Amino acid sequence: MTGRSGGAELEPIEPSPVVILVRPQMAENIGAVARAMGNGGLFHLRIVAPRDGWPLPRAWITGSGAHRILDNAQVFETVAEAVADLNRVFATCPRPRHIIKPVLTARGGAAEVVAAGQRGLKTGVLFGPERTGLDNDDIANADSLIRYDLNPDFMSLNLAQAVMVFGYEWWLARSPELPPRELQVNETAPATKGELDNFMAHLVRACDESGFLRNEQKRPGMVRNLRHFFTRGEVTRQELNTLHGIITEFSRRRG
Amino acid sequence: MTGRSGGAELEPIEPSPVVILVRPQMAENIGAVARAMGNGGLFHLRIVAPRDGWPLPRAWITGSGAHRILDNAQVFETVAEAVADLNRVFATCPRPRHIIKPVLTARGGAAEVVAAGQRGLKTGVLFGPERTGLDNDDIANADSLIRYDLNPDFMSLNLAQAVMVFGYEWWLARSPELPPRELQVNETAPATKGELDNFMAHLVRACDESGFLRNEQKRPGMVRNLRHFFTRGEVTRQELNTLHGIITEFSRRRG
Numbered sequence: 047m048t049g050r051s052g053g054a055e056l057e058p059i060e061p062s063p064v065v066i067l068v069r070p071q072m073a074e075n076i077g078a079v080a081r082a083m084g085n086g087g088l089f090h091l092r093i094v095a096p097r098d099g100w101p102l103p104r105a106w107i108t109g110s111g112a113h114r115i116l117d118n119a120q121v122f123e124t125v126a127e128a129v130a131d132l133n134r135v136f137a138t139c140p141r142p143r144h145i146i147k148p149v150l151t152a153r154g155g156a157a158e159v160v161a162a163g164q165r166g167l168k169t170g171v172l173f174g175p176e177r178t179g180l181d182n183d184d185i186a187n188a189d190s191l192i193r194y195d196l197n198p199d200f201m202s203l204n205l206a207q208a209v210m211v212f213g214y215e216w217w218l219a220r221s222p223e224l225p226p227r228e229l230q231v232n233e234t235a236p237a238t239k240g241e242l243d244n245f246m247a248h249l250v251r252a253c254d255e256s257g258f259l260r261n262e263q264k265r266p267g268m269v270r271n272l273r274h275f276f277t278r279g280e281v282t283r284q285e286l287n288t289l290h291g292i293i294t295e296f297s298r299r300r301g
Numbered sequence: 302m303t304g305r306s307g308g309a310e311l312e313p314i315e316p317s318p319v320v321i322l323v324r325p326q327m328a329e330n331i332g333a334v335a336r337a338m339g340n341g342g343l344f345h346l347r348i349v350a351p352r353d354g355w356p357l358p359r360a361w362i363t364g365s366g367a368h369r370i371l372d373n374a375q376v377f378e379t380v381a382e383a384v385a386d387l388n389r390v391f392a393t394c395p396r397p398r399h400i401i402k403p404v405l406t407a408r409g410g411a412a413e414v415v416a417a418g419q420r421g422l423k424t425g426v427l428f429g430p431e432r433t434g435l436d437n438d439d440i441a442n443a444d445s446l447i448r449y450d451l452n453p454d455f456m457s458l459n460l461a462q463a464v465m466v467f468g469y470e471w472w473l474a475r476s477p478e479l480p481p482r483e484l485q486v487n488e489t490a491p492a493t494k495g496e497l498d499n500f501m502a503h504l505v506r507a508c509d510e511s512g513f514l515r516n517e518q519k520r521p522g523m524v525r526n527l528r529h530f531f532t533r534g535e536v537t538r539q540e541l542n543t544l545h546g547i548i549t550e551f552s553r554r555r556g
Contacts, residue, residue: 200339
């Protein structure tokens with residue numbers, strides 16, 4: 047799935063939560079995180095004690111255009127320093143144990159991040175290292191936990207995927223929800239009922255002439271079912287013209 | 302973010318939609334897709350015309366434990382073959398143009414997949430190649446489109462991320478705490494894609510014989526538009542039989 051929009055003009059959409067990667071190991075993953083942040087409209091990236099230092103050129107490769115996010119990333123030595131200016135911190139972790147803090151879903155966490163932002167609070171979300179995840183000391187810096195609702199039989203969630211799911215929910219939480227189903231109407235307009243009636247008359251006339259509707263008893267039901275079918279998919283004017291043409295051609299050759 | 306659960310015991314959770322990768326290029330991405338599928342509880346993977354053939358050992362590396370999904374992946378030469386036994390097909394694409402089909406969000410699409418599964422229908426979701434995405438011929442095989450609601454200023458969505466977002470929404474859509482959707486039950490079963498293919502072949506043959514498709518330049522576009530139309534309304538088996546009958550009658554009288 048691709049698109050034409052590059053990342054050259056990525057800008058923060060405020061109030062925008064800070065994504066905080068704690069002790070990330072792979073440059074590729076940091077780049078992939080930046081790309082996922084771009085997809086979700088996130089911008090502020092902080093990196094705590096990256097294993098291989100910073101900057102890492104390979105991150106810019108997997109970042110796939112999200113250069114501005116990587117260019118603006120800040121590095122910290124400890125989680126405490128990375129969250130020092132934030133008002134509310136969330137920690138993503140699969141199975142909190144022995145920790146009494148509110149546990150939110152990704153959707154619920156994103157909603158709280160948006161709500162906090164609307165109150166003028168600065169927020170951040172902690173993501174742990176590959177393999178091990180956040181430890182108890184990391185989590186101690188957070189107000190709330192975020193636990194994703196995903197398949198418990200396969201919890202190995204890639205770092206960039208974890209950021210993707212949060213960014214996706216954040217994007218949805220801050221924008222008025224799209225209708226789940228919308229009809230895409232571009233150049234070709236849906237036909238009017240009158241145009242559909244014309245077409246049905248044409249089709250039925252041709253079916254009569256061909257003998258297809260010769261069974262008088264079944265005829266009304268068959269015509270009705272044909273109309274149901276041609277009505278259901280919201281036929282366009284252009285498609286009706288094509289269908290008219292087919293029937294005309296069939297009839298002409300026959301005659 | 303990690304966890305202890307490996308993928309050794311991954312099993313399909315039925316009814317489970319088929320993930321169909323169309324002309325994927327990178328083995329790493331196919332593996333990452335399998336991992337994301339495991340996270341979302343998806344299992345059935347089909348691969349259409351993989352650039353570098355199949356199997357590709359590197360996919361098992363990035364699959365990170367989702368071996369059973371890769372072991373059970375099926376390969377097809379064409380999209381039409383890959384969807385032949387499915388009743389409802391969704392295509393993920395960022396910006397459909399010149400195509401009149403229902404456009405759903407990821408959330409709305411996941412809800413429709415779950416609803417279709419509850420009606421006993423087999424479903425599948427098409428994901429296009431890296432960079433280019435699905436082309437119009439691919440999309441012609443789909444009933445509905447899925448367009449993710451994400452940052453329009455950075456549309457470069459990684460293939461595995463696209464599958465992740467869908468799998469995440471599917472997992473949530475099938476869990477019981479969401480409001481129940483209205484179940485739409487028809488007596489007549491929707492046709493499979495294979496049955497629709499048969500009909501399309503019949504129609505196109507008759508159109509060719511009648512001379513309707515004599516313009517060689519316009520022919521591919523016209524055939525594709527016809528397929529779009531007959532795909533859109535979820536045609537039933539009974540309706541297809543009627544349409545077959547009409548064409549047969551038209552052809553017979555002509556000859």
